[in-house]
Amino acid sequence: MAFQRTVDFFASQPVRVSAVLRVPLIVLILVLVSVWEVDHWLPEVYAVIIGVYAVAAVVWLVVVLRGPMPRWVEWASTAVDVLVLVALCAVSGGATAALLPVFFLLPISIAFQDRPVLTALLGAATAVGYLVVWIFYSKRDDNVGLPNVVYMHVGFLVWLAVATTALSLVLVRRSARVRWLLEVRRRLVSESARADDIRNAELAEHLHDGPLQTLLAARLDLDEIRERIPDPALDRVRAALQETAAGLRSTVTELHPQVLAQLGLAAAVRELLRQYENRDVVVTADIEDVGQPESQALLYRAARELLANVNKHARATEVSVGLHRKGDRIVLVVADDGAGFDPARVTTSVASGHIGLASLQVRVEANDGTMDIDTWPGSGTRVTVTL
CATH class of the missing domain: 3.30.565.10 (Histidine kinase-like ATPase, C-terminal domain)
Incomplete structure (x- = not known):
């Protein structure tokens, strides 16, 4: 049950999924930057941007895990990701190898937001942006041409844009189906509960106006007989009638509490x-x-x-x-x-x-x-x- 609550918690808002995926992505970028020699234009600024981005991602993860967030937060977090990507590209001088994971994983993170149009736009923009920064990088440095592998990467990014858009469409349709089924279940349970209330009220009225009144009348008749003919056996009968009447009253109250x-x-x-x-x-x-x-x-x-x-x-x-x-x-x-x-x-x-x-x-x-x-x-x- 604890695992199911965790699954429901993450499924309730896609922004949580994006927040969780963002942290290992930044870690991957940091590892690649430390392993590969990157030809930065502004290395200090690059380090500041990636450092602030990492700290903000961790803080943001803690915030979104604490409770529900407004719907506009999904747009805002995606916009920040894009801005950081553009800034890193700008200060690094182009599409360095250390930024490759961002280009490929950013469309995937947005696909969980159940917004096919936004996913398609971001995926296409990622593919075009990747090609543009490589062209800019090659023009800036005469010693760096435009490798053929760049076109392959662009092709992968276009395919990824189509795939994530299709994934988002599937998620949207399934979410709509689930919402419809939940609404049907809600109506069925509501109708069932209403039918139970009506039945209980009718049964309580029947018990109150029928058997309970008969028992009370029998007890009154028995009291008159006991006044004329005192007998311990009659006392036991009266006690049994009293207990049965109390039980019926309790049942009537449970079925349809007047209070x-x-x-x-x-x-x-x-x-x-x-x-x-x-x-x-x-x-x-x-x-x-x-x-x-x-x-x-x-x-x-x-x-x-x-x-x-x-x-x-x-x-x-x-x-x-x-x-x-x-x-x-x-x-x-x-x-x-x-x-x-x-x-x-x-x-x-x-x-x-x-x-x-x-x-x-x-x-x-x-x-x-x-x-x-x-x-x-x-x-x-x-x-x-x-x-």
Whole structure:
């Protein structure tokens, strides 16, 4: 799961891929500069440019790995790469061998941005620019001609421009397909959840107006009989009726909590936590009044599912529940000091029929939310749901 989160993190913004690829590219240039003798026009300026570029690339990598970046950053970072390439060519006097990796790898780094037109333009400009600086270099020095290998390199660069453009087109189409499939999944899960809510509401109404009312009427009739004919057997029957009625009320509340519709999410979660007051678990609550957000039904279901998992599997002695609003998002946190588990079991348990957490995660993600599970065997569990 940690590996999957890493993959998703890099896939979410192509600028991260470019930032990672840029560092080894600069290292390669530095190695080649140190190995080959380069005929610099301005060697001090060349060293300053490549040094500042290397430091900036490392700092930039740290920045982009810390969080999401605006879309325009991709254009800006590519523009800086091109400017640095032009500056290095200018101060070195031409297309030196130490700059060859930049010409070949720059189009590849831009291909990950899912912008075919930009990829094609940059690829073509790289091929033309490489030929131009070699012509300029050969004209500047009469002892240096225009080697035939330059034309081969230009041909490779043109092919690379076509290949990276095709790659970018494929990535764009696949990304569109993935987005469409995710939207279809979101709609299906949303419709399924809506159907479940309607069914639960109908079932709760049926239980409340049918069997529960029948039990309550039977208990009243039994109370009248007990007043006339005291009998311990009748007391036991009344206790059984009372327990069954309480169980039905609890079921009706779970199926369709009225407090959720009437008082909001915070009150509903507090009511849910009261069920744990008489158990051997210390419950700590930090619940903020978040009103009645559109996602309150799913958040309530998440709190109920997570607390049920703690009760059934965690063997915990302490449970903490937090509910807060952060901007336009609601954050629910349920943590315990129990047994914990291997996060990989969330997916593998589906095959064995245990779909609670996996189903909840699908519902949360389908509603444009996130569900982060931080756990390990013996270290407790912390689940954060953001909607």
